[in-house]
Amino acid sequence: MKSLLRTDLIGGIAAIAVGAFVLLETTGYVMGTVRRMGPGYFPTALAILMMVFGTGVILAARRSGEDGPIPRPAYRGIIFVMGGILAFALLIDRLGLAPAIVAAVLVSSMADERPNFLAIALLAVALAGLCVVLFISLLGLNMAAFRW
Numbered sequence: 001m002k003s004l005l006r007t008d009l010i011g012g013i014a015a016i017a018v019g020a021f022v023l024l025e026t027t028g029y030v031m032g033t034v035r036r037m038g039p040g041y042f043p044t045a046l047a048i049l050m051m052v053f054g055t056g057v058i059l060a061a062r063r064s065g066e067d068g069p070i071p072r073p074a075y076r077g078i079i080f081v082m083g084g085i086l087a088f089a090l091l092i093d094r095l096g097l098a099p100a101i102v103a104a105v106l107v108s109s110m111a112d113e114r115p116n117f118l119a120i121a122l123l124a125v126a127l128a129g130l131c132v133v134l135f136i137s138l139l140g141l142n143m144a145a146f147r148w
Helices: 006-028 039-058 075-095 095-107 117-138
Strands: 002-004 062-064
Touching: 006 039, 075 095, 095 117
Parallel strands: none
Antiparallel strands: 002 062
C-alpha cells in the first residue's frame, strides 16, 4: 500500500499556502501587460508558479512503505542563510553592492558543516562582480558598487 511521504506533503502544502498568501497580497497592484509589466505582474506570476510547484510536490509525494518520524529541521542552515540575507540587507546601503554580496555569500556558506573556503571566496568575488556588471552597468540601477 502506498502512503504519502509526510515531509513532501508538508512542503507542498507550505508552498501552496505561501503562494496563495502572495497571490492575495498582490491583488491590489496593477498587473500591466507582458510588454509593460506593472508592479503586480512578477509577484503574481511567481505566486502562481509556487502554487503549481507545491501541487506537483504533493502529487509526487507518493512512496511505498511506512512514514518515519519527521526529521529535525537543519537549524544550522536556516540560521546561516537567514544571517546571510540579513548581512546583505544591513550592508548594501553602508558598504555598497559588492561587499554586501560577498558578506551574504560568506555568511550563508557557513551553513555547510565543512565549507571549502577557496571555492566560497571565488564564488563570492565572481558573484559580486557579475552583479555589479549586471545591475549597475547593464541595467543602470542607481546604487553604488562600493561605498566607503
